[in-house]
Amino acid sequence: MEKTIFQYSSPGRIGVALPVLDVPETAIPGQFKRKEPIGLPEVTEGQAMRHFVRLSTMNFNIEKGLYPLGSCTMKYNPRLHEFLARIEGLAAVHPLSSDSSVQGTLEIMHKLGELLCEITGFEAVTLQPAAGAQGEFAGLLLIKKWQEERGEEHRNEVLMPDSAHGTNPATSTLAGLKVVSVKSDEHGRVDVEDLRSKAGENTCAFMLTNPNTLGIFESSIEEITKIIHDVGGLNYMDGANMNAMLGIARPGDMGFDVCHLNLHKTFSSPHGGGGPGSGTVCCREILRSFLPASTVEKTEDGYILRDRVGKSIGRLLAFHGNVGVLYRAYAYIRTLGSKGLREVSEVALINANYMKARLKPYYNVPNDDGPCMHEFVASGADAAEKGVKTLDIAKRLLDYGFHAPTIYFPQIVKEALMIEPTETESLESIDAFIDAMISIAEEIEEKPHLVTDAPVNTPVLRLDEVKAVKDLCLVEPVEYEQ
Ligand SMILES: *Cc1c(COP(=O)(O)O)cnc(C)c1O
Numbered sequence: 031m032e033k034t035i036f037q038y039s040s041p042g043r044i045g046v047a048l049p050v051l052d053v054p055e056t057a058i059p060g061q062f063k064r065k066e067p068i069g070l071p072e073v074t075e076g077q078a079m080r081h082f083v084r085l086s087t088m089n090f091n092i093e094k095g096l097y098p099l100g101s102c103t104m105k106y107n108p109r110l111h112e113f114l115a116r117i118e119g120l121a122a123v124h125p126l127s128s129d130s131s132v133q134g135t136l137e138i139m140h141k142l143g144e145l146l147c148e149i150t151g152f153e154a155v156t157l158q159p160a161a162g163a164q165g166e167f168a169g170l171l172l173i174k175k176w177q178e179e180r181g182e183e184h185r186n187e188v189l190m191p192d193s194a195h196g197t198n199p200a201t202s203t204l205a206g207l208k209v210v211s212v213k214s215d216e217h218g219r220v221d222v223e224d225l226r227s228k229a230g231e232n233t234c235a236f237m238l239t240n241p242n243t244l245g246i247f248e249s250s251i252e253e254i255t256k257i258i259h260d261v262g263g264l265n266y267m268d269g270a271n272m273n274a275m276l277g278i279a280r281p282g283d284m285g286f287d288v289c290h291l292n293l294h295k296t297f298s299s300p301h302g303g304g305g306p307g308s309g310t311v312c313c314r315e316i317l318r319s320f321l322p323a324s325t326v327e328k329t330e331d332g333y334i335l336r337d338r339v340g341k342s343i344g345r346l347l348a349f350h351g352n353v354g355v356l357y358r359a360y361a362y363i364r365t366l367g368s369k370g371l372r373e374v375s376e377v378a379l380i381n382a383n384y385m386k387a388r389l390k391p392y393y394n395v396p397n398d399d400g401p402c403m404h405e406f407v408a409s410g411a412d413a414a415e416k417g418v419k420t421l422d423i424a425k426r427l428l429d430y431g432f433h434a435p436t437i438y439f440p441q442i443v444k445e446a447l448m449i450e451p452t453e454t455e456s457l458e459s460i461d462a463f464i465d466a467m468i469s470i471a472e473e474i475e476e477k478p479h480l481v482t483d484a485p486v487n488t489p490v491l492r493l494d495e496v497k498a499v500k501d502l503c504l505v506e507p508v509e510y511e512q
Pocket residue numbers: 101102160161162163164195197239268270271292307309
């Protein structure tokens with residue numbers, strides 16, 4: 031068992047050398063004195079250093095290896111963005127600064143908004159939402175407000191396919207709308223006839239993740255968006271999967287009216303630890319007047335952060351939004367340019383298709399009727415006869431040094447493994463992941479206990495995941511099982 035820093039503690043051991051006292055010594059007044067010893071470990075600087083470096087390597091991260099977490103787009107984030115986002119004139123601006131003193135930040139925000147509108151094919155934008163889910167919420171409120179303005183406030187239904195990302199029904203409910211589920215056909219696409227039968231005078235919006243959560247592009251998209259427009263609804267695209275179509279296809283050209291982008295996914299900000307994100311929303315001109323406070327505008331006197339009044343849906347986040355993410359997204363787009371962005375998506379598609387083709391002999395890929403987009407969904411259901419579940423496969427991958435794919439989602443695939451390699455992986459790392467998956471498939475046949483007992487090479491063995499979330503303990507020294 032590895033020792034924790036508390037077990038290395040030895041009374042009187044110290045990690046710092048304070049300078050000689052050169053002022054008169056005084057006693058600390060009684061009321062400021064600690065009643066009990068503080069209980070910190072007493073260790074050398076070297077021991078403290080090793081403690082923190084060891085901790086920093088215990089979790090998996092994209093700098094450590096391939097992280098094929100489907101739908102999350104865990105791509106490598108170039109260091110250049112970190113450098114740019116930390117430039118003092120950008121990083122140190124105060125949220126209450128006057129517009130005239132933060133023209134650089136406002137200019138970047140304004141230009142980023144224009145670039146994102148061009149990428150999505152829309153006219154208006156808000157950079158405020160802090161995450162994809164908040165972007166969805168904002169987008170739905172825009173649509174709801176538009177319906178109200180037209181005297182159609184009775185429209186309270188959001189149609190969405192049963193493959194929808196979990197946040198879609200959640201945000202619809204939060205926006206006060208009712209979710210109406212639309213079936214998927216045998217290829218995992220929206221069942222157009224089912225949609226037609228459910229669209230009607232109560233339809234407020236249609237919400238679609240495209241490419242869908244099976245990694246499949248909705249081929250009837252223009253027909254679908256027209257059905258909704260014809261009954262008086264608007265179309266919302268969950269653009270969290272935009273990594274599949276940069277420079278290739280635009281939601282605005284497909285008949286959508288609003289879409290959010292996950293800048294922290296497609297446009298490359300470190301994410302996954304619950305840190306700041308951006309669920310920027312782009313929309314058609316007809317929705318501009320409802321955009322949240324506040325937006326950056328260009329005037330003759332420079333850029334201003336305008337507090338929108340009147341028809342605005344209101345404020346979603348304090349001040350300018352998560353500007354650190356916006357700087358990185360701007361740097362990403364400007365360094366790649368339009369050709370580079372298209373190449374990002376092309377390589378993301380090639381990588382996913384290559385992986386799917388090599389894994390297909392070993393894992394069942396349901397709904398597979400041609401090339402996938404940036405991700406694909408395999409099923410671990412065949413392993414059930416050996417007593418192995420998809421969860422076990424995911425845990426075994428950790429032993430091979432990879433992060434697990436997204437599992438048990440989408441729910442329409444049994445024992446789902448949703449795999450998204452992204453464009454930033456080399457052929458070598460993609461092949462290494464495939465080889466690990468093939469080895470696991472062989473283990474399932476020959477020695478399934480290796481898979482069901484996994485992980486054995488990680489700092490912490492298999493956890494009671496529910497307990498780990500509900501009963502998290504960060505302060506007690508933990509004894510690691512090894
Ligand atoms: C990630 C994701 C979301 C939610 O984004 P958050 O930033 O986590 O709120 C919504 N839809 C899809 C398809 C996603 O992949």
